[in-house]
Amino acid sequence: MAQCFMNMFGLPTETIVIVGGAVLFFTVLLVFWGLYYRGEE
Amino acid sequence: MADIATIGIVAVYCLAMIGIGGWASKKIKNTEDYLVAGRSLGFWVFVLLMIGTVCSGMSLLGVSGLGFKFGWPTIWEQIFVPLSIAFCIIFFGVKLHAITRHTGYITVQDYLAHRYESPTALRTLSAVAGIIVSLIYLVGQYTAISIVLMWLFEIPLWLALIIATLVVTIYTTIGGLYAVAWAALIQSLILILGVVIMAPIIIFYAGGFTHVNEFMASVNPSLVQPWMSEGMVFTPAYLVSFGVLLVIGLACAPHVINNVLAVKDARMFTWAPLLGFLIYGVVMFLLKFAGFAGIVLVKEGIFTLPNVPNAQDFVILYGIQNAIPHVALWSIFAVIVLAAVMSTTDRLMLTIGAMFSWDIYKKIINPNAPDKKVLLISKLIVILSALVTMIIALNPPEMLAFLIWMGIGVMLSTFAVPLLAGLYWRRATRMGAIVSMASGLIAAGIFGAYYQYVAQLPLHFSFYAVLLSCCAMIVVSLCTKPTSEHVLDETKTGWYIHCK
Numbered sequence: 001m002a003q004c005f006m007n008m009f010g011l012p013t014e015t016i017v018i019v020g021g022a023v024l025f026f027t028v029l030l031v032f033w034g035l036y037y038r039g040e041e
Numbered sequence: 042m043a044d045i046a047t048i049g050i051v052a053v054y055c056l057a058m059i060g061i062g063g064w065a066s067k068k069i070k071n072t073e074d075y076l077v078a079g080r081s082l083g084f085w086v087f088v089l090l091m092i093g094t095v096c097s098g099m100s101l102l103g104v105s106g107l108g109f110k111f112g113w114p115t116i117w118e119q120i121f122v123p124l125s126i127a128f129c130i131i132f133f134g135v136k137l138h139a140i141t142r143h144t145g146y147i148t149v150q151d152y153l154a155h156r157y158e159s160p161t162a163l164r165t166l167s168a169v170a171g172i173i174v175s176l177i178y179l180v181g182q183y184t185a186i187s188i189v190l191m192w193l194f195e196i197p198l199w200l201a202l203i204i205a206t207l208v209v210t211i212y213t214t215i216g217g218l219y220a221v222a223w224a225a226l227i228q229s230l231i232l233i234l235g236v237v238i239m240a241p242i243i244i245f246y247a248g249g250f251t252h253v254n255e256f257m258a259s260v261n262p263s264l265v266q267p268w269m270s271e272g273m274v275f276t277p278a279y280l281v282s283f284g285v286l287l288v289i290g291l292a293c294a295p296h297v298i299n300n301v302l303a304v305k306d307a308r309m310f311t312w313a314p315l316l317g318f319l320i321y322g323v324v325m326f327l328l329k330f331a332g333f334a335g336i337v338l339v340k341e342g343i344f345t346l347p348n349v350p351n352a353q354d355f356v357i358l359y360g361i362q363n364a365i366p367h368v369a370l371w372s373i374f375a376v377i378v379l380a381a382v383m384s385t386t387d388r389l390m391l392t393i394g395a396m397f398s399w400d401i402y403k404k405i406i407n408p409n410a411p412d413k414k415v416l417l418i419s420k421l422i423v424i425l426s427a428l429v430t431m432i433i434a435l436n437p438p439e440m441l442a443f444l445i446w447m448g449i450g451v452m453l454s455t456f457a458v459p460l461l462a463g464l465y466w467r468r469a470t471r472m473g474a475i476v477s478m479a480s481g482l483i484a485a486g487i488f489g490a491y492y493q494y495v496a497q498l499p500l501h502f503s504f505y506a507v508l509l510s511c512c513a514m515i516v517v518s519l520c521t522k523p524t525s526e527h528v529l530d531e532t533k534t535g536w537y538i539h540c541k
Contacts, residue, residue, distance in 0.1 A: 010254035011113075011265050018267040019116055023322070026120065030127055030315035037135070037539060039308030 047193060047372035054231075054376045055208045058224050058383065062212025065219035072403075072415045075217035076147050076395045077303040084309045086222050087300065091126045091313070092321045093225035093384030094297050096232060097182055101381045104325060105360075106353035108332025109339075112257055112264030114275035119325040121287035126321060127314035129292035134301035135310050135538050136464050141302050144531070149298050149460070150400040156463045156532040157471040158524060161405055163459075166478055168400040170455045171295040174448045175389045175396075176430060178296075181445040182386040183434040186379060192358060193375040202431050205379075210427040213387040214420050218303055221387045228380035233324055235377035239361060240327035246364035247334035256337045264336070282504035290453030290503065293460050296385075296392040328357070335360050394423040447489045450503030454481035458510040462518070467534050473518030481510030 009016060069075050082090065100122070107115045137152060146152050150171070154164040183202060190201035212220045247253050257264040269275045275283070291297060304310070335356035338344060344359045346352040361374045398419040403410055458477045462469035484506035492502040529535075 010251040010258065012258075015113055015265055015267045019113070019120075022117075022120055026124060026127075026318065027315070030318055033127075033131060034312045034315050037311050039306065039311065 044368055046369040047375075050369065050372045051193070051376060051379070054379065055204075057227065058208055058212050061224050061227070062214075062216035062220040065212075065216030065223060068219050069217055069416075071412050072399070072419065073145075073147065074219070075416055075419055076391070076399065077299075078218040078222055080141075080303055081305050082222055082300075082303045083305060084313065086226050087304050087309055088313050088316050088320070089229035090222045090225040090300055090388075091129070091297070091317050092324075093229045093232070093381075094300060094388045095122060095126055095291055095385075096229075096321065096324070096381050097178075097185070097385040101232075101328065101378055102185065102188075102354045102357060104328040105332030105335065105357040106351070106355075108329040109335040109353045109356045111269075111275060112261070112266075112333065112336070114263070114266060114269045114280075116267070116326075116329060117275075117280050117284065118287065119322065119329050121284045122291065123318045123321040123325060125288045125291035125297070126317035128288050129297055130301065130310050130314045130317070131538065133292060133298050133460060133464070134304070135307065136533055137298075137301055138304055138307050138310070140532055146302055147399050148302075148395050149295060149456075150396065151404075152532070153459060153463065153474070154404070156524070156528065156534065157459070157469075157474045158528055159471045159475065163471065163475055163478070164400050164404060166475065167456065167459075168396040170451070170478070170482055171396050172393050174294070174451050174455075175296060175393050176426065177445065177448040179386060179389050179393075179426065179430040180433045181448075182382050182389065183430055186382045186386070187434065189375050189378045189382070193372060199435060202434055205382075206427050206431045209383050209386050209390070210424055213390050214423050217419075218391060221391055222303070224387060225384045228384040231380040232377055232384075233320060235373065235380075236324045236327050239365070239374060239377070240331040243331045243338075243357070243360040243364045244334045246360070247337040250330065253330070253333050253337050256340070257333060260336065260340060276499070278499055279501065282500035285507065286449060286453055286501050286503050289457050289461075289507075290449045293456040294449070294452045295396065295456070296388045298456075298460075299392055299395065300388075331357050331360055338363065390423045390426050393426045394419040397422045447485070450489055450501070450506065451482060451485045453503045454485035454506035454510055457481075457507055458514050462514050463532070464534065465536055466518075467529050468518055468523060469514060469534075470518045470521045470524055472521040473514045476517045477510045477514035480513045481506050484509045 068079070073079060104118065107118065137146070137149070140146070140152065144151070144155060146155075150164045150167050153167055154160045157163050183205060186205035187198055187201035190196060190204060191198060194201070212224060244250055244253060248256070254265055263269060263273075268277050268280055332353075338360060339346060339356070344363050346355055346359060349355075358374075361371060365371070365374075398415050402418050403415045455478050458481060459469075459474040462477070463474065485503055488498070488502035488505045492498050498505070
């Protein structure tokens with residue numbers, strides 16, 4: 001899998017995992033926020 | 042001189058912006074309409090206003106430039122800057138909007154004065170600091186506008202500056218935040234579509250994304266690492282301080298945070314953080330990748346950058362010139378950069394107008410001033426701020442780039458702690474806020490000058506200043522009399538975000 005990423009993007013695996021992981025992490029956090037927050041009541 | 046198509050495209054864009062100002066001016070009945078658009082901003086206008094306010098022309102050119110110079114270790118900028126939109130909405134916007142429904146704040150200084158029971162001292166200190174930082178930023182924006190106009194039309198600097206100043210000043214002065222917000226809608230759409238189309242063209246021109254990365258790795262393996270090793274700039278420790286600077290520093294900038302006061306309905310804060318993060322994230326990543334492509338294009342001799350100190354900032358302009366060899370299409374890119382610059386410039390000018398006319402004139406100098414007079418002063422200050430910064434930009438100071446970085450650092454050091462402590466810590470007091478703000482401001486100046494003129498620091502200079510500001514807030518607050526309970530309840534202070 002990691003090798004596949006490396007061939008696809010020409011990047012070291014750790015760069016893809018760390019940067020991609022960070023983007024995914026913040027996206028998921030903000031999705032949770034969207035599901036949690038319902039405006040003022 | 043540019044051809045008729047180029048002049049036509051840029052002229053249509055400028056006239057459209059002035060047209061929006063004329064349309065918006067009919068909606069202005071009072072100061073609230075002018076400064077917070079009658080608190081009527083809908084979802085997409087708000088999201089795109091936030092993107093437009095955060096995305097400046099300097100960042101548009103600088104993002105690719107930084108990628109060209111340092112490679113993948115700078116990619117965190119592409120995560121942190123879009124994240125500042127989400128941070129601003131969630132940690133400042135939700136509460137401030139809830140409080141504003143009952144208090145009618147016009148500026149964030151209204152909140153600070155109320156929360157810390159400091160109608161004069163803290164309001165004046167924060168308004169003056171906000172005006173200084175915004176003016177520094179404005180000079181940078183006008184310089185960026187003139188760089189693009191000079192590049193495209195081959196006209197002298199003074200003429201480029203006059204054209205840019207006239208267009209922005211006309212629509213901002215007559216239309217207030219209505220004009221700024223609707224102009225931002227158009228500008229952000231131009232920016233997003235333009236970057237999504239043009240950046241991939243540059244990347245494919247350089248051989249494709251994978252080839253660009255492989256080429257960078259062959260030139261220098263550290264260019265494709267997620268951070269740099271010790272002794273270099275973007276080390277993991279430095280990136281933490283860089284993240285704090287960009288995420289929190291931009292989020293608490295007066296021209297960004299004031300946008301949340303103009304939203305029609307708090308339910309818009311539900312998905313605005315995610316969409317702001319993702320949409321602006323895509324734009325920022327593509328710009329960075331275009332900067333990476335520039336490494337291939339320069340090393341392979343496709344083009345040569347000019348022999349100037351900030352040569353890397355020209356990489357995207359030269360990339361467009363070579364990948365899309367038609368001058369009429371360059372003018373579309375020029376409109377993209379103009380849109381990015383103007384969307385920040387107009388908001389900054391309006392924020393300066395608001396801080397002076399509302400916080401200093403109406404709240405301190407002449408509390409009995411009629412609404413019409415406050416509105417008139419707002420407009421005059423918008424024009425004056427444009428004139429002052431245009432004159433400075435005619436002969437930009439040598440340390441301009443340093444001043445702009447100082448600007449974000451000062452925003453973080455000055456506003457972050459008083460705002461966050463004010464919203465979330467009931468023990469934060471007036472004296473704590475004043476000492477915290479003043480010490481943050483002074484420390485940012487000292488650490489910034491040390492970093493610039495004496496020696497490199499392992500962390501971004503603003504990080505030391507914000508730590509000092511935080512310590513000052515805690516120590517002084519614990520040593521002074523607490524804020525009255527009814528004010529803390531009115532301002533919904535406490536360790537929660539969602540106000541039920």
